[in-house]
Each structure stands twice: as C-alpha cells, then as structure tokens.
Amino acid sequence: xxxxxxxxxxxxxxxxxxxxxxxxxxxxxxxxxxxxxxxxxxxxxxxxxxxxxxxxxxxxxxxxxxxxxxxxxxxxxxxxxxxxxxxxxxxxxxxxxxxxxxxxxxxxxxxxxxxxxxxxxxxxxxxxxxxxxxxxxxxxxxxxxxxxxxxxxxxxxxxxxxxxxxxxxxxxxxxxxxxxxxxxxxxxxxxxxxxxxxxxxxxxxxxxxxxxxxxxxxxxxxxxxxxxxxxxxxxxxxxxxxxxxxxxxxxxxxxxxxxxxxxxxxxxxxxxxxxxxxxxxxxxxxxxxxxxxxxxxxxxxxxxxxxxxxxxxxxxxxxxxxxxxxxxxxxxxxxxxxxxxxxxxxxxxxxxxxxxxxxxxxxxxxxxxxxxxxxxxxxxxxxxxxxxxxxxxxxxxxxxxxxxxxxxxxxxxxxxxxxxxxxxxxxxxxxxxxxxxxxxxxxxxxxxxxxxxxxxxxxxxxxxxxxxxxxxxxxxxxxxxxxxxxxxxxxxxxxxxxxxxxxxxxxxxxxxxxxxxxxxxxxxxxxxxxxxxx
Numbered sequence: 001x002x003x004x005x006x007x008x009x010x011x012x013x014x015x016x017x018x019x020x021x022x023x024x025x026x027x028x029x030x031x032x033x034x035x036x037x038x039x040x041x042x043x044x045x046x047x048x049x050x051x052x053x054x055x056x057x058x059x060x061x062x063x064x065x066x067x068x069x070x071x072x073x074x075x076x077x078x079x080x081x082x083x084x085x086x087x088x089x090x091x092x093x094x095x096x097x098x099x100x101x102x103x104x105x106x107x108x109x110x111x112x113x114x115x116x117x118x119x120x121x122x123x124x125x126x127x128x129x130x131x132x133x134x135x136x137x138x139x140x141x142x143x144x145x146x147x148x149x150x151x152x153x154x155x156x157x158x159x160x161x162x163x164x165x166x167x168x169x170x171x172x173x174x175x176x177x178x179x180x181x182x183x184x185x186x187x188x189x190x191x192x193x194x195x196x197x198x199x200x201x202x203x204x205x206x207x208x209x210x211x212x213x214x215x216x217x218x219x220x221x222x223x224x225x226x227x228x229x230x231x232x233x234x235x236x237x238x239x240x241x242x243x244x245x246x247x248x249x250x251x252x253x254x255x256x257x258x259x260x261x262x263x264x265x266x267x268x269x270x271x272x273x274x275x276x277x278x279x280x281x282x283x284x285x286x287x288x289x290x291x292x293x294x295x296x297x298x299x300x301x302x303x304x305x306x307x308x309x310x311x312x313x314x315x316x317x318x319x320x321x322x323x324x325x326x327x328x329x330x331x332x333x334x335x336x337x338x339x340x341x342x343x344x345x346x347x348x349x350x351x352x353x354x355x356x357x358x359x360x361x362x363x364x365x366x367x368x369x370x371x372x373x374x375x376x377x378x379x380x381x382x383x384x385x386x387x388x389x390x391x392x393x394x395x396x397x398x399x400x401x402x403x404x405x406x407x408x409x410x411x412x413x414x415x416x417x418x419x420x421x422x423x424x425x426x427x428x429x430x431x432x433x434x435x436x437x438x439x440x441x442x443x444x445x446x447x448x449x450x451x452x453x454x455x456x457x458x459x460x461x462x463x464x465x466x467x468x469x470x471x472x473x474x475x476x477x478x479x480x481x482x483x484x485x486x487x488x489x490x491x492x493x494x495x496x497x498x499x500x501x502x503x504x505x506x507x508x509x510x511x512x513x514x515x516x517x518x519x520x521x522x523x524x525x526x527x528x529x530x531x532x533x534x
C-alpha cells in the first residue's frame with residue numbers, strides 16, 4: 001500500500017505527463033503481479049464494491065478522532081472530500097502496516113459480508129496503522145469514489161515501457177470484461193490467447209472539438225462529413241457466432257439491447273461496427289431523454305422495448321471478415337461499411353448507415369450544421385478521407401463541430417458549497433425560471449443545477465452575495481434572495497415528468513453572469529419549453 005499511495009500522490013500532485021508516465025513505469029517495474037493487476041483495475045475504473053456506507057464512515061471516523069459528529073460534518077463541508085476529511089481528523093500514530101495493495105483490496109471485498117461491529121473494528125485498526133496519505137488512499141478505495149488525474153493511455157504507455165509490448169496491443173488487452181479478482185497479470189497482459197480476444201472491442205478513436213474557423217481545415221475535398229449523433233457510442237462485435245455490444249465507457253451492454261441479436265447469422269462473422277446507439281421512436285431519432293429510460297435498467301421489459309426501440313447508426317467498420325482493417329484509409333473502410341449495410345437491407349435490421357453529407361464548400365457544411373437539431377444531432381463530424389482508425393484522442397484527422405448550446409436567462413435561488421479547492425465557497429447553484437401559478441401570480445420554479453462557467457473572481461463575488469443574502473438554511477443548502485440572473489447553457493432539452501419544471505436539460509452550465517438584467521427580465525418556463533425540438 002505504501003508504494004501505491006506514493007504513486008497516487010505523485011499522479012495527483014503533478015500535471016506533467018512525463019512525470020506521471022515515469023511514476024507509473026517505476027511502480028509497474030517493482031510492484032508484485034497482484035498489485036499490478038489491481039492498480040490497472042483501479043485506474044481503469046474497475047473498483048471493488050463499496051463495503052461500508054458513508055453514513056457509518058462519518059460516524060466511526062468522528063468516534064476515532066474523538067470529536068462530535070456535527071464538528072466532523074462541518075469539517076467535511078469545508079474540506080469537500082470525505083476521504084480527505086477522515087485522513088485529516090484521525091490522529092497519526094507510530095503504528096505501521098506492511099500490507100500490500102492487493103491484500104487491502106481483498107480484505108475490503110471480504111468486509112462487505114461482515115457485521116457492522118466487525119467493519120468498525122477493521123476500519124479503526126487500519127486507519128490508525130496508516131500515515132495521512134495512505135489513510136486517504138485507503139479510504140478512497142473504501143468509498144468506491146476513486147478518481148485520479150491519469151488517463152488509461154498514460155497507464156498503457158507505462159506498461160508498454162515495462163513489458164516492451166506495443167501500446168495498441170496493450171490497450172486492446174486492457175479493454176473488455178475481465179475480473180481483477182480472478183485474472184493474473186500473466187494472463188491479462190503477457191499471454192497471447194486468441195480465444196480471450198473473442199469479445200474484446202478495439203480502443204475507440206476520439207475526435208477533438210473544432211474551436212477555430214472551419215476553413216482552417218484546408219481543402220474541403222480532403223474531408224468527409226456526417227452528423228454527430230447524440231446517443232451512446234458503441235462497438236458491435238460479431239465473432240464466432242456470438243454478438244457483443246460495448247459502450248465507449250468499456251461497459252459490456254449486450255443484454256440492454258436485445259434488438260441487436262437479429263444481427264447474428266445475417267451480418268458476416270468477424271465484423272466490428274463503430275456507431276451510435278440511438279432511440280428510434282415512431283420512425284425517427286428520439287431524444288437522449290428517451291434513451292435514458294433504458295440506460296441503467298437491469299432488465300428491459302417487453303413494454304419498454306416497444307415504447308423506446310433503438311437502432312445503431314453505423315459510421316465506421318473496424319473489422320471485416322475477421323481482419324483488423326483499422327489501418328485502411330477512412331474512405332476504404334466506409335466503402336466496406338456501405339457495402340455491408342446494403343447487403344443486409346432486406347432483413348429490416350435495427351441498423352442504419354450514418355449518411356455522409358455532400359458539401360463542396362465550407363459554407364455548404366455550415367448550412368448543414370445549422371439544421372442539425374432538425375435531425376436530432378449535435379453538429380457535424382469531419383474525418384480526413386485518408387485517415388486510419390487510431391487509438392484514443394489524436395489531433396488532426398477527426399474533428400467534431402458542435403452547435404452552440406441552447407441558452408436561457410435564469411435566477412439563482414439556492415446554493416451549496418463546492419468541493420476541492422472551492423470547498424469554502426458557495427459554487428453549486430440551483431436556478432429557476434418564471435411561471436404563472438394557479439392564482440395567476442408569477443413564481444420562480446427551479447429547472448437546473450450548474451456549478452461551472454464563472455471565473456474565480458466571479459465565484460468569490462457570488463459567494464459573498466449568498467452569505468449576505470441567505471433566506472433559509474437546509475443542512476448544507478441555502479436559499480438565496482432572488483436577485484442575480486445568469487445565462488445558462490445546455491446541450492439537450494426534453495419534456496420530463498420527473499422534474500418540477502416539466503423539462504429536463506442536459507449538461508447545464510453557466511455561460512455568463514447577466515449583471516445587465518433584473519430578475520423580472522429572466523425567462524419563463526414557457527420560453528424554455530419553446531426550445532424543445534418539434
């Protein structure tokens with residue numbers, strides 16, 4: 001655990017890529033194989049299940065620190081991170097632990113079945129046996145909220161240095177459905193077993209956002225364009241008579257989309273399709289809100305299948321007839337994809353081609369982008385015609401040109417403290433819009449929460465206003481005198497029976513502080529609903 005905690009400290013305190021890769025490389029050179037596997041798992045978000053709920057963690061930490069629970073809770077609100085608060089309030093002792101990372105993780109897994117008293121004793125014993133940063137990392141693992149500033153790409157680069165294996169091959173090996181409790185480092189990384197690759201997806205190729213002038217891309221003839229669909233990025237794999245569907249988040253979601261079983265025995269074996277899972281409601285692309293009714297469901301009922309059917313909009317072919325074709329130029333891969341879809345069109349599969357957009361000038365492309373919301377897309381994708389399918393996010397060949405966000409002027413009504421470096425400021429806000437109540441009087445109705453978009457100076461100014469204009473306190477939440485107006489941007493919008501406003505917005509954030517507007521000039525719920533695509 002000491003070495004792993006030191007690794008995490010280095011990764012967490014540096015923003016230099018070379019420093020992070022070097023730290024990972026040295027760690028993987030000297031760690032045991034078991035610790036290597038668990039480190040790979042933890043850094044790729046395969047964390048063990050949380051064995052203790054946070055209510056008990058807070059209670060037991062305050063007991064060990066010999067402070068009242070209210071003081072612990074106040075400290076937690078200021079610090080903004082539970083594991084860091086626990087690491088700070090529990091006194092450091094002369095005790096030390098030589099247990100490895102894998103020993104700790106295996107104990108945490110077993111802890112889930114223990115009694116509350118056994119869990120309490122285990123935590124007290126280990127909190128006192130670790131120094132501050134070790135205790136912080138240990139508690140992060142217990143809470144299951146372990147996030148650290150390192151990409152899988154950097155971890156793969158470090159492993160490539162240690163094993164002298166190709167980075168792309170390693171990236172492929174680390175994807176898929178493997179269990180850190182049951183797999184060895186030899187089998188996960190070093191062994192070559194074709195059968196193990198049967199269900200594995202390829203690492204996704206990711207586009208950069210186009211922020212400058214689209215004409216900077218050069219000659220339009222060198223580029224292919226299509227709509228950027230707002231669904232779930234996926235790879236659909238057909239190998240050896242089996243089908244697998246993977247999301248971009250490396251989650252195997254085959255059972256969530258039983259419609260795609262119809263691909264078997266129709267689409268040729270040895271095919272991997274890169275595309276977007278989209279809701280297909282009444283013969284057209286639905287909203288992301290429609291798709292959310294199926295995301296996270298343990299079982300998909302026949303009624304839900306009928307209410308929100310889905311399709312795949314296919315835009316690339318990565319494997320064809322058992323051969324990896326990612327090195328082929330994009331134009332050639334598209335030609336094969338279009339031929340494949342044409343060959344199965346009579347089978348009425350839930351599979352459609354993401355059509356390429358014909359444009360001769362960048363002005364033509366702009367006109368198509370401006371009608372993107374009509375077809376339920378977020379904008380356009382540009383792909384260089386001669387580009388191979390690469391790994392991860394690479395600049396140069398794939399660009400996404402997104403629409404400007406929807407926006408609305410809203411009133412700040414509630415606030416909470418932020419987290420991390422903003423834990424001492426009120427930076428998490430709730431916003432409201434005007435609506436006529438049953439008596440015909442105007443009232444503010446909440447519709448969205450946002451916590452990003454202001455400068456540090458602006459956050460401090462708003463924080464000062466909140467502290468001076470608090471109306472009521474509800475635990476960590478404060479209601480605020482309605483006076484400040486902000487322009488709120490968001491990517492998507494749909495009707496929703498789960499929200500008081502009747503509307504759900506996607507990815508809301510603050511675009512600017514409208515110091516030029518009074519609250520009477522803020523928008524209404526009807527204005528918000530008018531933005532919903534028809």
